[in-house]
Amino acid sequence: MIPQPSPLAVVVFLVFVLLTLGLSFYFGAKARSAASYFAAGGQIHWFVNGVAFAGDYLSAASFLGICGMLSRYGYDGFLYSIGFLAGWVVALFVIAEPLKRLGRYTFADALNSRFQSRGITLAAGVSALVVSVFYLIPQMVGAGSLIYPLLGLPHWLGVVIVGVVVTLIVTTAGMVSTTYVQFLKGSLLVVFSGVLTVLILLRGLTVDDRPEVNEPQIIVTQADGTVLVNGLPRGLDEGHADLRPVGSISRLPNGLWSTGPVTPWGYLQTLQQSEVVLWSEKTETSAGIKTQTFTPKPTPGTDILRPGLSPLFKDLRGDSLVAKLNFISLMLALFAGTASLPHVLIRYYTVKDQSAARLSTVVGIGTIGLFYVLTLFLGLGAMTSGTMDLSDSNMAAPLLARSFGDWLFAIISAIAFTTVLGTVSGLIVAASGAVVHDLLTGVARVPLNDHQKVRIGKLSSLVIGAISIVLGICFQGMNAGFLVGWAFSVAASANLPSLLMILFWRGTTKQGVAAAIFVGMLSSLGWILLSAETMQKVYGFPAEQAQNWAMVPFSQPGLVTIPLGFLTLILVSLATRSRNSLAT
Amino acid sequence: MGSLLEHAPVDSEPEDEALRRRNTRLGYTLFALYFLTYAVFVGLNAFAPDVVARSVGGITVAVWYGLGLIGLAMVLAVLYAWLCHAPERQPRDDVT
Numbered sequence: 001m002i003p004q005p006s007p008l009a010v011v012v013f014l015v016f017v018l019l020t021l022g023l024s025f026y027f028g029a030k031a032r033s034a035a036s037y038f039a040a041g042g043q044i045h046w047f048v049n050g051v052a053f054a055g056d057y058l059s060a061a062s063f064l065g066i067c068g069m070l071s072r073y074g075y076d077g078f079l080y081s082i083g084f085l086a087g088w089v090v091a092l093f094v095i096a097e098p099l100k101r102l103g104r105y106t107f108a109d110a111l112n113s114r115f116q117s118r119g120i121t122l123a124a125g126v127s128a129l130v131v132s133v134f135y136l137i138p139q140m141v142g143a144g145s146l147i148y149p150l151l152g153l154p155h156w157l158g159v160v161i162v163g164v165v166v167t168l169i170v171t172t173a174g175m176v177s178t179t180y181v182q183f184l185k186g187s188l189l190v191v192f193s194g195v196l197t198v199l200i201l202l203r204g205l206t207v208d209d210r211p212e213v214n215e216p217q218i219i220v221t222q223a224d225g226t227v228l229v230n231g232l233p234r235g236l237d238e239g240h241a242d243l244r245p246v247g248s249i250s251r252l253p254n255g256l257w258s259t260g261p262v263t264p265w266g267y268l269q270t271l272q273q274s275e276v277v278l279w280s281e282k283t284e285t286s287a288g289i290k291t292q293t294f295t296p297k298p299t300p301g302t303d304i305l306r307p308g309l310s311p312l313f314k315d316l317r318g319d320s321l322v323a324k325l326n327f328i329s330l331m332l333a334l335f336a337g338t339a340s341l342p343h344v345l346i347r348y349y350t351v352k353d354q355s356a357a358r359l360s361t362v363v364g365i366g367t368i369g370l371f372y373v374l375t376l377f378l379g380l381g382a383m384t385s386g387t388m389d390l391s392d393s394n395m396a397a398p399l400l401a402r403s404f405g406d407w408l409f410a411i412i413s414a415i416a417f418t419t420v421l422g423t424v425s426g427l428i429v430a431a432s433g434a435v436v437h438d439l440l441t442g443v444a445r446v447p448l449n450d451h452q453k454v455r456i457g458k459l460s461s462l463v464i465g466a467i468s469i470v471l472g473i474c475f476q477g478m479n480a481g482f483l484v485g486w487a488f489s490v491a492a493s494a495n496l497p498s499l500l501m502i503l504f505w506r507g508t509t510k511q512g513v514a515a516a517i518f519v520g521m522l523s524s525l526g527w528i529l530l531s532a533e534t535m536q537k538v539y540g541f542p543a544e545q546a547q548n549w550a551m552v553p554f555s556q557p558g559l560v561t562i563p564l565g566f567l568t569l570i571l572v573s574l575a576t577r578s579r580n581s582l583a584t
Numbered sequence: 585m586g587s588l589l590e591h592a593p594v595d596s597e598p599e600d601e602a603l604r605r606r607n608t609r610l611g612y613t614l615f616a617l618y619f620l621t622y623a624v625f626v627g628l629n630a631f632a633p634d635v636v637a638r639s640v641g642g643i644t645v646a647v648w649y650g651l652g653l654i655g656l657a658m659v660l661a662v663l664y665a666w667l668c669h670a671p672e673r674q675p676r677d678d679v680t
Binding site: 082088089092094098265272316324327331332358362365370372 | 612614615618625626637639641642644647654658661664668
């Protein structure tokens with residue numbers, strides 16, 4: 001849909017960004033030491049850190065992506081919420097305290113607490129860098145998707161703006177400022193999602209029986225670039241057409257027209273007995289002309305409130321074993337991936353002791369859990385509010401907010417934007433930590449004093465920021481959730497086996513750890529790059545060809561590469577045991 | 585890696601070994617409980633989709649179970665923090 005930027009939205013947006021920058025500069029003046037830059041000096045209060053965990057974690061994928069997926073396909077979006085949150089249980093009960101006890105600033109430190117190994121430092125440093133970059137891409141893509149409807153600026157400019165602002169934040173202040181940015185963002189996200197949810201419940205559900213809700217829509221992109229929407233050239237004025245916003249109920253139970261305000265349970269129950277118009281999409285390309293056809297499909301509520309309607313999981317309800325393995329693989333990667341994310345791990349070091357680490361994770365889980373329950377309602381609300389943009393599901397939540405008024409739209413968009421700012425800041429700090437501590441100091445043994453470390457840390461932040469801008473532009477149009485799934489799979493395959501085995505198995509050797517990280521990382525990356533899904537979405541091959549050329553049976557590597565990581569660690573450790581194991 | 589370890593101490597809490605082991609065991613138990621619940625959820629969705637499609641009190645089992653998993657995570661987290669803290673507040677009998 002063509003953006004119609006609202007001046008109010010722009011103003012609120014700018015206020016938020018300036019507030020964020022202001023906070024960053026204020027705290028930046030205080031960050032002088034490496035301890036302060038990379039780990040906030042270990043002085044962040046556990047409650048602040050807990051909400052900051054949520055701010056860190058609830059990225060563009062969570063807020064924009066999951067709501068978007070829920071609004072288009074129903075329950076399948078919720079699966080991501082469940083998997084993401086479950087990963088925190090791993091983080092809290094298995095990783096939090098041991099990790100805090102072991103480390104200083106980075107994941108590599110934690111692994112190296114028992115060995116003093118350059119091999120491990122190299123592997124862990126590279127892994128942290130790779131995962132951070134993969135996690136950065138969907139955030140930048142999300143930023144571009146957000147800026148376009150909000151300000152009417154092209155996608156690449158949105159990416160550049162985010163990149164510049166974040167780099168400014170991070171190079172001036174490091175972990176302390178990112179912590180307060182995350183705290184601010186986490187709180188706002190939950191509060192305003194709560195406000196939106198209440199408004200959705202007050203609005204209730206209403207039947208929409210206008211004739212156009214049942215008419216398919218077609219976008220034709222011709223070889224010369226001109227775009228036709230529903231037969232007319234795309235545009236807002238006379239003789240032109242734009243994609244119609246969609247999302248409606250075709251039938252309510254008991255012949256009701258409108259429910260009026262409902263309770264949360266009432267909302268779900270009513271939806272289950274209703275019929276909602278969902279939309280399927282088919283893309284065909286021939287002779288340089290791309291035709292996207294969107295077809296409305298009235299779907300019973302019972303179908304929507306269970307998994308299986310999205311393209312990712314569409315064969316789940318049938319008999320295909322491959323589809324089921326793919327599903328299990330993704331749920332496993334989400335479960336295992338959270339604790340393995342470098343930008344999450346690094347936040348364990350910003351509190352003063354183990355008890356604080358534990359408490360902050362509890363606050364984090366509470367905040368995130370609450371948020372995911374709210375997003376269920378946001379997604380379903382967007383599905384039934386007649387505001388969805390079929391060409392970009394990432395805008396579901398903000399567009400839903402717009403239906404309640406410009407103020408809410410402005411605030412929600414600004415929050416979504418600071419969501420991206422917060423996550424990207426955290427990622428860049430984690431990545432620059434990997435560069436300075438692990439690769440430069442640990443592996444290359446470049447001698448650096450404290451002051452130099454901070455300077456180089458900031459320089460790395462700048463470079464990584466620039467790289468992420470470029471990649472964000474390259475990957476435009478890809479689904480943010482899909483990209484985050486990549487990051488999770490790689491993180492889980494590369495990091496989790498080593499983390500767990502170091503904690504639990506005395507036979508672990510340093511060669512085992514280094515090997516496991518490399519094998520896990522490379523195998524999961526390789527699997528993803530050779531999968532049908534990547535062939536179709538990244539390299540651009542048509543669907544059938546992608547299926548034929550894919551070298552792996554299903555797209556999500558976790559089920560295979562995570563155990564592979566464990567196996568590698570065990571085998572290599574056994575092979576090098578006599579020299580090096582923890583047991584000697 | 586010596587240079588990395590000499591900054592302001594990040595962990596300066598003198599820890600009771602027995603307490604630490606107890607907390608760790610508690611953590612694993614709660615984790616195992618959650619993992620099992622999660623695994624059943626994944627298994628049902630993969631291999632018994634009819635079960636999750638059933639309706640209980642007007643809401644699908646899928647939705648109940650999903651919300652339940654979120655709720656369980658929150659409950660277990662609070663339980664863990666509370667139980668870990670508890671012995672630290674009690675006076676130790678064997679300290680003279």
